[in-house]
Amino acid sequence: GENVEQHPSTLSVQEGDSAVIKCTYSDSASNYFPWYKQELGKRPQLIIDIRSNVGEKKDQRIAVTLNKTAKHFSLHITETQPEDSAVYFCAPNTGGFKTIFGAGTRLFVKA
Amino acid sequence: NAGVTQTPKFQVLKTGQSMTLQCAQDMNHEYMSWYRQDPGMGLRLIHYSVGAGITDQGEVPNGYNVSRSTTEDFPLRLLSAAPSQTSVYFCASKNRGTYGYTFGSGTRLTVV
Numbered sequence: 001g002e003n004v005e006q007h008p009s010t011l012s013v014q015e016g017d018s019a020v021i022k023c024t025y026s027d028s029a030s031n032y033f034p035w036y037k038q039e040l041g042k043r044p045q046l047i048i049d050i051r052s053n054v055g056e057k058k059d060q061r062i063a064v065t066l067n068k069t070a071k072h073f074s075l076h077i078t079e080t081q082p083e084d085s086a087v088y089f090c091a092p093n094t095g096g097f098k099t100i101f102g103a104g105t106r107l108f109v110k111a
Numbered sequence: 112n113a114g115v116t117q118t119p120k121f122q123v124l125k126t127g128q129s130m131t132l133q134c135a136q137d138m139n140h141e142y143m144s145w146y147r148q149d150p151g152m153g154l155r156l157i158h159y160s161v162g163a164g165i166t167d168q169g170e171v172p173n174g175y176n177v178s179r180s181t182t183e184d185f186p187l188r189l190l191s192a193a194p195s196q197t198s199v200y201f202c203a204s205k206n207r208g209t210y211g212y213t214f215g216s217g218t219r220l221t222v223v
Contacts, residue, residue, distance in 0.1 A: 093210070
């Protein structure tokens, strides 16, 4: 089955700095690479995703980059704000029905 | 659309009791899943379903049963609650051919 690892497990940045979270996966058949954000006490929500035929995707201050050869993809957040503080999960999959999530990265943005 | 609705939001059980966590979605999604999230940890897959009448086990299925008699509903049953099942439970759904999950608001379960 899919083995998913996220690094780092905790990340603390100063407001305005950039943050990068990396997700490594094992299943070479994975072709969909999403990131979810979970604020304290809330449900996970999809914030950005990328398909395997695209190397990078941006949406305002967040971006996802994919390296299929090395089997990893990353979440980039620029100009971080306190409201970016949350736990972020990756969940690489084939679009099928059994999705394994990474263990999560807790991001703290200090004002 | 209500999306994915979970009930109850909070529950306290005694060891050995049984209960059913309810999950319903009104988006006509084929795929539904149950995850548990322990403090400071990620989401672990308990059971999933690819359509009415079809279910399968995830990473941590022991102690839980599921059924899928309709497209809309996917209840999770705890047969004999144990303190190790204290967790937050999330139900999630998506449609065939789509990739991102929609999550319910969660059920916080405490077993004493």
